[in-house]
Amino acid sequence: MKKRLFLFISIVLVAITLALLSAGCKKPVTIDPVFPPRPGDSGTPTRRPASVEPTVAIRANPSSIELGKATTLTWETANAAEVVIDNGIGTVEDSGSRTVRPLESTTYKIRATNNVAVAAAEVRVTVTDMAIVATPPSLLVSDAAFFDASMQDVFFDLDDYSIRGDARLILQANARALAERPNILVTIEGHCDERGSERYNLVLGDRRANAVRDYLITLGIAARRIETISYGEERPFCEEHTEECWQLNRRARIMMR
DSSP: OHHHHHHHHHHHHHHHHHHHHHHHHSOOOOOOOOOOOOTTOOSSOOOOOOOOOOEEEEEEESSEEETTOOEEEEEEEESOSEEEETTTTEEEOSSEEEEEOOSSOEEEEEEEEOSSOEEEEEEEEEEEOOOOOOOOOOTTSOHHHHHHHHOOOEEOOTTOOSOOHHHHHHHHHHHHHHHHOTTOOEEEEEEOOSOSOHHHHHHHHHHHHHHHHHHHHHTTOOGGGEEEEEEETSSOSOOSSSHHHHHHHSEEEEEEO
16 A cells, blocks of 8 residues: 555656656747837838038139129039028029129138038139239320220129229229320210119119219319210110129220210
């Protein structure tokens, strides 16, 4: 009887041991959570393109000018959120051109920015003193030839009749030439570009002519030698519809009577 009980207990212990060993060899099963797709999600991960740094280039044509002349700045950029040119130009389009008339040698700097970086470039415009034709007074040179060789037109800003810095230098040279030939009488013509009404441009042309006359008088030229007339937009020097052309038409011309 005792042997049978001992045998039964041994069998039970062996069975329990085997069961425990079998349970320890099994790996736990994990279930990955499943999340429903969000609206508009294709189910395939996408990669947004990385942002790139901006690029910029600028040039001037011509890069060297005489005082009073104009040059054209041209620039190109890529990947820019904002483009700015200094020296009074300010924010500009991504690529384009602008006519400028600096009074002295100037370096124009351009900056192209985005959320990644800032790119910069610059161009130098050299301004040289204007070559004034100095014809010595001589009986061999007629008044007409002397006048044509010595006198120059002056130009104005849009909707303005004030004498600019470059125009002052030109008129000072014109006054010196007129002082050499006191018998020469002149008519100052005021001209405008095509923008604005005919009446408005006639008034503006008259103010430009009178501004030049008044400045010559301050330089010692007798008022009796000077007459003025306004042609408004009636006699354009250039007939193209561009800023460069309009600038040439905004002028005061000194003619010999």
